[in-house]
Amino acid sequence: MKTRLFKYILVITALGLFINPNCFAQKSVLKNYRVRFGLSTTKQADNSRLLEVSFIAANKKDRKDRVPVYDADINFYNVTIEEDFLLGTAKTDKDGTAKLTVPADYKYVTDDEGYINLKAEFEGSKDLKSNDDQIAIKDIFLELNLEEVDSVKTVILNAYSLDSLQTKVPIDETEIIFSVRGMISNMPIKQDYMSDGTFEFEFPENISGDINGNVDVFASILDNDEYGNVIQKKNVNWGVNKTIIKETNQLWSDVAPIWMYVVLSILLIGVWANYGYTIKNLFSIKKEGKELETKQED
């Protein structure tokens, strides 16, 4: 209860900080929280790069108590020795996440070892300290080919980086995950290490596609220290159309199974025939009684 109260106070304070700079923050409450500011990057299928900042205040005592910092201005930079190039600015959303997509054709400045240095920065407000985070990643390229080799559906992935002379350098010993798009999340179909910049495997036969049998295949490198997240995607008509078997014994089916009609009919006919027989006998008793009465009257 106490923790929840603190949470509400912090949210109101954080909101107040950004909406109205004249508000007073409750420093005593903020003291219980540690601000986490993290930058990550994902190279997307169209070669654009997504920069993402997670800005969250976590309770020092209660790990489950995490309060997102909302509406904070985050600046993203391409850092070089001489100068920091501003890539753009984004505000954190209600989950405390700020996202910026850098177009595929943007020319990053790299350091001597070929790393792109990226930085995200929060300049701070009256009561919330400034924060920043920096990462260095190498730009790599994934080429995903989905081909039928000797009538075998084959997934082929080539991964490389470009050196200063724009020569392809194959990627080695890097974990790669292949998955297909699912309704809720992607379903992994293969997970292995690449050697010599290439990897291939046979596409499974029993993967369900959409109504036309199309399926999205993903090749991903995730949380890699050197490359960050890299995702490549292709659509192919290799999915299997699942035949929906129309089940008959369902409450919502149009008609009941035939056996049900038969059993019910037999039962009802049996019972009601007996009722009919009983009533017929009652009439016969009545008739006999009537005749007897008439005889006695005569």
Add this chain to the structure above:
Amino acid sequence: MDVVKRKKELVKEFSPLLEKSTKTSKIWVGFLIAIILVGLVAFVIQFRKGHIVTGMRDNVVWGIYIINFIFFVCLSYSGAFISGILHFFKTPWKNSVSRIVEVITVLSLIVGPIFILLCIGRLDRLYFLFLYPRIQSPITWDIIAIMTDLIGCFIYLYLTFIPDFAILRDNSEGQPKWRQKVYKWLAINYHDTETQREKLHKITRTMSAMIIALAIIAYSVLAWIFSLTVQPGWNSSIFAPYFIIAGLYSGISVIIIAMYLIRKFYHLDHYIRKVHFIGAGVILLVISLLYGYFTFSEYFSRWFSHKDADMKLLDTLFNKYFWEFIFANYIGILVPIVILFFKKFRTIKSITFAAVVAILGLYMNRYLIVVPTLETPYLPIQDTRPEYIHYTATWIEWSLSFAGIAAFILFFILIMRLVPIIPMSGIIDHEREEKKKKPRII
């Protein structure tokens, strides 16, 4: 044996039951009518304002109405079952209890379904059930079963009444005209001739067999309304036989209570004797052992399976409903067993007390089958008001429940004013049989 003379004697013996109207009985009838009137007021309020006046909400959609429905319908099926057994196997002491059982059967089958109507939110759409029936729905099966059973029970009850109507018609001198006309009309010219008697016995016997089968089917259908769903606590393969045993448990208990009250207030000690109570008590003992066994199996398998939903239900039963659970499944079963097991405890009063405990325990058991299950559904309930999760019956529901019980008792009293509660024809038949058995001295 002079049958005509004997009939006259019996009518003379039982006529005070039909005519007597003491001050106490008038007050009692007035009290019952008052309860029914309160129930009618409650019904009007519910009809005008809807189910908001009850404790039923989005999650707990069934309350004491459905419990009353199950209770009364089970009572009826068990009555039909017991009555069928008494007639079919020509049980020696059937004369003392058969009419009580038959009246209980028909009345509970009239009162019970009224409660299901009270459960329906849109009564104005009731006819949809008949216009668009779905044969694959257990609700449709239940409607068919109840209607078929109701008609069957009426016919059966009527068959057992015919000889008595004929006796009353032939000996109704000095009775009001309307009563004479009613007896004449209902007796359908029955004169107890050899062929008439044979025919009537034959169809009564066939109907009694039919009623036994029908009761088992209807019982099972009622249980399937619950067990064919996947709700925790309901989805059970033994629910149908469990309901049959539970129904018999309640049926025999109500018969014992009715026997006690009729014996006490109508001074029928000569016909309803201690031996009948002991017989009924021993049957109740056997049924209570079976009922206890089924109850244990039901909860034990749920506990042992450790399925999340079942564990949540058991957790609710052993915490929120702890005392109710103890009363329903320990006191309600063990107390009757202890009383009925030891010979020295088998007195009329203690057997009746055991029956009362059994009835109350069984009613509570029904409550625990319906309400806690609906309070702990498969999908977690989030962001809703507490009253939508927890059920408490309102005064409207209690008023209508008590009105149902009052109507049941009132109709019982009215039927007893029309025909004797001990079948006169049964006594004559029994004496006739006894005479046949006596060896002739040549």
